[in-house]
Amino acid sequence: MSGDQQERKSIDSDEDIVAEDPVAIGKTRTNSVDNERDITRQSTKNDDQKSIPIIKQITNNSLSKKLGDSHNNILSPAKLRIVLCAMSMSLMFAFIDQNGISVVLPYIANDLDAQLTISWAGTSQLIANCCFQLLVGRFADIFGRKNVLVFMILMLGIFDLACGLAQTSVQFFIFRAMCGIANGSVMSLVMVVMSDHVTIAERGKYQGYLTAFIGLGNGVGPLLSSAFVQHNYWRNYFFTLFALVTASSSIIIIFLPNSKTNISMKEKLKNIDYVGWVFGSLGLILVLIPINGGGLTYDWNEPKIIIMFVIGGVCFIVFGIIETKFAKLPLVPFKVFRSTSLALIFIQSFCLGVVFSPLLYYLAYYFEIVRNKSVLITACYFLCIIGPHSTFSAISGRIVSSTNQYNPVLWTGFGLWTLTLGVWAGAIDKNTSLVGVCFLMVFYGIGQGMTFQNTLVAALAHSRSQDRAVVISTRNTLRSFGGSLGLGFSSLIFATSFTKSLKNDDFINQQDNLQLKQYLAEHVYSKIDLSHISITNEQHEYIRDIYMQCCKDVFTFWAPIIGVAFIVSWFIKDKGLSTKNEQKVEDEQKFEQNDNIKGEEKV
Structure with missing residues (x-):
């Protein structure tokens, strides 16, 4: 039940009691206020928990914006x-x-x-x-x-x-x-x-x-x-x-x-983002070397070719995770995609x-x-x-x-x-x-x-x-x-x-x-x-x-x-x-x- 619904229910209960027992009005209103405070505290707590990643995102975006906007000079x-x-x-x-x-x-x-x-x-x-x-x-x-x-x-x-x-x-x-x-x-x-x-x-x-x-x-x-x-x-x-x-x-x-x-x-x-750069570069190198060297420097059926492709692919996956989840200032902001x-x-x-x-x-x-x-x-x-x-x-x-x-x-x-x-x-x-x-x-x-x-x-x-x-x-x-x-x-x-x-x-x-x-x-x-x-x-x-x-x-x-x-x-x-x-x-x-x-x- 939402806070607004509980508040409306409390107000309805107060109106019913007014006609029957004036003494109960103070107690009812006191209970209503206490319930409202409990709901407000719980709502604030939930909002604080939700705001943690939002604050982090705003901080990162503001840093990126400051760096980017500082170079505008018509x-x-x-x-x-x-x-x-x-x-x-x-x-x-x-x-x-x-x-x-x-x-x-x-x-x-x-x-x-x-x-x-x-x-x-x-x-x-x-x-x-x-x-x-x-x-x-x-x-x-x-x-x-x-x-x-x-x-x-x-x-x-x-x-x-x-x-x-x-x-x-x-x-x-x-x-x-x-x-x-x-x-x-x-x-x-x-x-x-x-x-x-x-x-x-x-x-x-x-x-x-x-x-x-x-x-x-x-x-x-x-x-x-x-x-x-x-x-x-x-x-x-x-x-x-x-x-x-x-x-x-x-x-x-x-x-x-x-x-x-x-x-x-x-x-x-x-x-x-040093770590992201290392994994991104390794991914590029380990994929491009076998593509350009296969059939020339290496035979396509050599194990090292397959190993380089696999490790390169893993490095790209790790790079994507770092950029989307951990990097404060990502090299490639995946949000652009x-x-x-x-x-x-x-x-x-x-x-x-x-x-x-x-x-x-x-x-x-x-x-x-x-x-x-x-x-x-x-x-x-x-x-x-x-x-x-x-x-x-x-x-x-x-x-x-x-x-x-x-x-x-x-x-x-x-x-x-x-x-x-x-x-x-x-x-x-x-x-x-x-x-x-x-x-x-x-x-x-x-x-x-x-x-x-x-x-x-x-x-x-x-x-x-x-x-x-x-x-x-x-x-x-x-x-x-x-x-x-x-x-x-x-x-x-x-x-x-x-x-x-x-x-x-x-x-x-x-x-x-x-x-x-x-x-x-x-x-x-x-x-x-x-x-x-x-x-x-x-x-x-x-x-x-x-x-x-x-x-x-x-x-x-x-x-x-x-x-x-x-x-x-x-x-x-x-x-x-x-x-x-x-x-x-x-x-x-x-x-x-x-x-x-x-x-x-x-x-």
Whole structure:
């Protein structure tokens, strides 16, 4: 019986007694008051017990909100242009470092005697990128965006220098892993910084500008690295990156404003989810290593492969429990997955990474081996993707900002991307007109440019301002995780198709071709150099055929992955570019800025 019901019953009893015995009135009312006090005390006790987890949740949310909101700082247009220039330059160098390596890896493999293991250069970079992405969002909240960004840029430059000095393949793989940590952190932090300093209405436009420089980095990277390997030496490519990357940090140090919180450093360090990061990183490492090493470094039926998968899965489960039940400041707030639209955007980011990361590796196979183009000319063909990517990133960003809608752009972009990959998988062959190939690459670049950064704009629209850094880092972690899986599975598909052809094709198993077969078998996971071997025209055509078929098998794997992202985009709710709370915060900041300007004018 509830307190209200008992109170009404007591009052009814009092009214009945009034008519019969006035003396009993005092006693009855006294009993009623005592009962009411007992009920109140019990209710208070129950409320206190229920409030314990609520208070804990409020405390954690307030800490997260203080950390997140402390970085909001809408800049004037003049200052914003300088910050945009600095962030764009940092992002461009990060993608030059990430994608330029696709061209130089075969030459590094020859120098370091790593023909069968060179794929680990890209894999180690992406695995390290994934692991640290979990932590960089919270580090940015705690130590300040500027401090962490400058540290990571300098770290990238130092380990680029180390890559140029590496004497063994193991050293090179380790240094690329460290570059992956810095590289991924720079990519995330640049996006976080811009979202801190631009208005909600202009977020799509400025994120589009950033993506244009991503495309520029994707194009300059292969061009720069191919120029070095063709006319100079691959080590000098990394020495040049060291100089460019470290020099770019000076602009950030001078012009980027820093942010501070009233929370003590001790309090911030105490709340970092160290245990969750350890289990999350172990899960990523133990899952990605067998995926990327299965069939190459290890046989798929080896016990260690199964053991790594099992332990990795357990680590992910423990990580989820820690994040949802125990972490005061979770690395990945699982509450963000309660939003169906945000969860779907994360799926899109994963699918995007699966295809985006290995793309240039296999296009290089197509142009250099199937179409007999030089490294430098191949890099020039990449511009058919890079140019449209950069152009339509900027255009689509302005469309999103002006229309306050992102879904039409995502539908168009993923639709073009899916269509292009489907045509590549089904219609492209070794004799297809290069004009037609370039035409398809242009449409591919348009689709990629319209989706790469606008998925981030959509994710920010479905998240709270205090979760901005961790939403961006989670999105980029999933993209990098998808990239690691994409590299691993693409390599596995390519190698399986390649070795199957070597085993079953009658032509390559003829006595006159056994030497060529042995050479190809030794270069399953690295690009062959036809200038180093003497082959007949028939053998040359066989090599073109086998590489064409293997590339088409990889394209066939990619097409449905992007198709999933296209289908998912139709179920994302388009709610505009901001939440009411975020708009309120922005309006308050504008009001304060206007007051400051008026005060300065009066003075």
